[in-house]
Amino acid sequence: MSNSAPVKISASDVKVFYGDNQALHGISMDVYQHEVISFIGPSGCGKSTFLRCMNRMNDTIDQCRVTGSILLDGRDIHEPALDVVQLRAQVGMVFQKPNPFPKSIYENIAYGPKLHGLAERKADLDDIVESSLRRAGLWNEVKDRLDQPGTGLSGGQQQRLCIARSIAVSPEVILMDEPCSALDPIATSIIEELIDELKQNFTIVIVTHNMQQAARVSDRTAFFHLGNLIEIGNTNDVFTNPQQKRTEDYITGRYG
Amino acid sequence: MTIIAENPIKAVAAPSQVQQKVIDSLNRRHRKENLFRRLGLTAVLISLGLVAVLFINIFSKGLPAFWQSAVTLDIYFDPQIIKIPPMPQQRDDESDNDFRQRHIEWQTEIGFVNFNRLITDSLQKVLPDANKHRRDLARVVTSGERFALRDMVVADPSIIGQTRTLHLLTDANIDVWLKGNIDRSLPDEQQQLSAKMREWVDKLSADGVIQNRFSLALFMNPDSRSSLASAGLAGAFMGSFYMMLVVILLAVPMGVAAAIYLEEFAPRNKITDLVEVNINNLAAVPSIVFGLLGASVLIGWFNLPMSAPIVGGLVLSLMTLPTVIIATRSTLKAIPPSIRQAALGLGASKMQAIFHHVLPLAIPGILTGAILGVAQALGETAPLLLIGMKSFVASIPASPFEQASALPVQIYLWQGNELRNFFEARTSAAIIVLLLMMISLNGLAIWLRKKYEKRW
Numbered sequence: 001m002s003n004s005a006p007v008k009i010s011a012s013d014v015k016v017f018y019g020d021n022q023a024l025h026g027i028s029m030d031v032y033q034h035e036v037i038s039f040i041g042p043s044g045c046g047k048s049t050f051l052r053c054m055n056r057m058n059d060t061i062d063q064c065r066v067t068g069s070i071l072l073d074g075r076d077i078h079e080p081a082l083d084v085v086q087l088r089a090q091v092g093m094v095f096q097k098p099n100p101f102p103k104s105i106y107e108n109i110a111y112g113p114k115l116h117g118l119a120e121r122k123a124d125l126d127d128i129v130e131s132s133l134r135r136a137g138l139w140n141e142v143k144d145r146l147d148q149p150g151t152g153l154s155g156g157q158q159q160r161l162c163i164a165r166s167i168a169v170s171p172e173v174i175l176m177d178e179p180c181s182a183l184d185p186i187a188t189s190i191i192e193e194l195i196d197e198l199k200q201n202f203t204i205v206i207v208t209h210n211m212q213q214a215a216r217v218s219d220r221t222a223f224f225h226l227g228n229l230i231e232i233g234n235t236n237d238v239f240t241n242p243q244q245k246r247t248e249d250y251i252t253g254r255y256g
Numbered sequence: 257m258t259i260i261a262e263n264p265i266k267a268v269a270a271p272s273q274v275q276q277k278v279i280d281s282l283n284r285r286h287r288k289e290n291l292f293r294r295l296g297l298t299a300v301l302i303s304l305g306l307v308a309v310l311f312i313n314i315f316s317k318g319l320p321a322f323w324q325s326a327v328t329l330d331i332y333f334d335p336q337i338i339k340i341p342p343m344p345q346q347r348d349d350e351s352d353n354d355f356r357q358r359h360i361e362w363q364t365e366i367g368f369v370n371f372n373r374l375i376t377d378s379l380q381k382v383l384p385d386a387n388k389h390r391r392d393l394a395r396v397v398t399s400g401e402r403f404a405l406r407d408m409v410v411a412d413p414s415i416i417g418q419t420r421t422l423h424l425l426t427d428a429n430i431d432v433w434l435k436g437n438i439d440r441s442l443p444d445e446q447q448q449l450s451a452k453m454r455e456w457v458d459k460l461s462a463d464g465v466i467q468n469r470f471s472l473a474l475f476m477n478p479d480s481r482s483s484l485a486s487a488g489l490a491g492a493f494m495g496s497f498y499m500m501l502v503v504i505l506l507a508v509p510m511g512v513a514a515a516i517y518l519e520e521f522a523p524r525n526k527i528t529d530l531v532e533v534n535i536n537n538l539a540a541v542p543s544i545v546f547g548l549l550g551a552s553v554l555i556g557w558f559n560l561p562m563s564a565p566i567v568g569g570l571v572l573s574l575m576t577l578p579t580v581i582i583a584t585r586s587t588l589k590a591i592p593p594s595i596r597q598a599a600l601g602l603g604a605s606k607m608q609a610i611f612h613h614v615l616p617l618a619i620p621g622i623l624t625g626a627i628l629g630v631a632q633a634l635g636e637t638a639p640l641l642l643i644g645m646k647s648f649v650a651s652i653p654a655s656p657f658e659q660a661s662a663l664p665v666q667i668y669l670w671q672g673n674e675l676r677n678f679f680e681a682r683t684s685a686a687i688i689v690l691l692l693m694m695i696s697l698n699g700l701a702i703w704l705r706k707k708y709e710k711r712w
Contacts, residue, residue: 055601057597057601060597060606085603085604086603088601088602089602092602095598095601099592099594099595099598100598101595101598101599102595102617111599111602111604115604162598165598166601166602169602
């Protein structure tokens, strides 16, 4: 990924506190448009916390305090004039555990567009549902049972349903928090292929514990440790020629 | 299969020390588990047995009360006795007051008609020596039935001059005598019926004039003290009904709203902690204290009427509120946070996430909590005693602001009635009605939970 692509998200000196506990110690990084960037690091290193800063999901946690600035297209996401609802429509999220609504497959996808008034007629909504499911590679598997509950699908299908649900509101960035950790290898490889296709249209930030996955899917990789950003660079460079001792130790499996 | 099962046992000739220890402890563990199972089973059986005893006792006592002795008579609506002008109609040139005056006069005239004569006249036809014992004759049919005849005439004046075959309830003491609820060998002075009356009753019963018939009196009539045989539950039932209405309209929406606010929106601080502790305290306050509150605040300060279901409903709402809040909160807590996050992540506002996704999943739990709270309120007696709902009320309330009793209070009142051998069965019958209401409410709760239950 060339660094000439425009900056989509720019974070500087982001600190997160849970009560008296500081979880992030001043993170600064840029995320470029239409790239896949992966965050790796041992458990508790703050990578998920930082991911959740990008669409302000940390707001939903009591006692969580975020300082520093995060710019989305040059605009601070914490500025009072910006509604968090608008931000989350722009920056979608896929969670670690597939969490479809206990409703039909159709309603799972249609919920977001209906919420934001993206479809005026039923036909428009049908189109959005179909195209979202197609882009998530799920259409052929579910087109005959759109009225069945989304919770009746297999784990991998559920996760793709969640991806389809988040792209149905046409976000610009998709945050993925360990999207494959609950899936088997076959479902994982399908999701990885999907990520590869989605980056044509979306900027994707993915948190993963699986270093092979980071190497396979991402253009750039950021290594976090104990709330600090240790190293960030092109995935190839980080994995083959890490600049930091701690990165090398982690990648070679000495800890983590 | 057997070969495969036997092989390992033969193969393991001498278990190691560790395994031997495991095997020894295994036996002990199995013994404990068996003991625990048997204890649990015994507990279940004992409680089932007690419930069975309770039900058998109540139903065997209460069911006969739904059938009452009734005398079948050909009642001649004698125009010589019923001499009343037609019901007045308001004339065009007449003021409302004048019409009302005329109407009252007409009602007074009806009040003077001796409807009991109609009954005694037709009794004379079946009892040859009736005229010698006129006092006893007037007591065969319970005194409430004359008003039933009056109501028939008022409803349809054309009945005057005709003969109708009617089943009239007998006096409560006759019912007791025929059902064998009094020792027939007792001497005259200890009997509730005179010797002549007992002779008549046995004769009429043998002739089939007096029969044990299913009676709606228990359901249709309010309480009565002058005509015990026609004392019914209708007044108390409506009183309880209005109170439930008040509780459902007040406690359920308030409790659910309070729970949603406290669980989802309220900041966690000292004040909300204090509120939470006090809601739990409120749930533990003895119900009679709420009765005192109702008496002093609702009746004393706000001048709401005594003995009225509206006051009872308000008091019971206060009592039910913590139950509803606690049940709703625990249901909301049990909804997986992933559903909330999914909605928020799509750009739903907090309110949308709650109302579109969390509440629909919580509805079965909320409904169950609410209905159980209402059922608890339905059976509550103590606070009602303090706001005057234990008074004898001989009418069916038409609104929550009129005087009324309540089902559990009616049970308490009948339990204390002097005519024990008649009211023992009626008390049990009232308990059956209350239990059936409880069971149907609980059944409704289970049905709603099953209907709205979704898996996620």
